[in-house]
Amino acid sequence: MDVRTHPVCDPETFERNLRAEGSRFSLVNGNFYLAGGHDDDTSVLGHSEQGWGWLMDRGFDIIQTDCARELSLYRASRLSSF
Secondary structure: OOOOOOHHHOHHHHHHHHHHHOOOOEEEOOOOOOOOOOOHHHHHOOOOHHHHHHHHHOOOOEEEOOOHHHHHHHHHHHHHOO
16 A cells, blocks of 8 residues: 555545544654654654655554654744644
8 A cells, every 4th residue: 555645544534434434643753664654764864754744644643763853843933833
């Protein structure tokens, strides 16, 4: 499955089909290939929107990370910009 193009990763699909059932979603984010390139390394090395931001935009509720402080700071910066 290619997470970049698979229909289940489409935000509208999340809302319409899965969230309506009360489902929650998580991603173990430590592996570049398993996370489709949207991993900790991508985020920490200056491309947070392509890493954690991509996951947040697609409705992931839980992101397992080895970089909790950095993810927390990134999340706070996104929330303050709204």
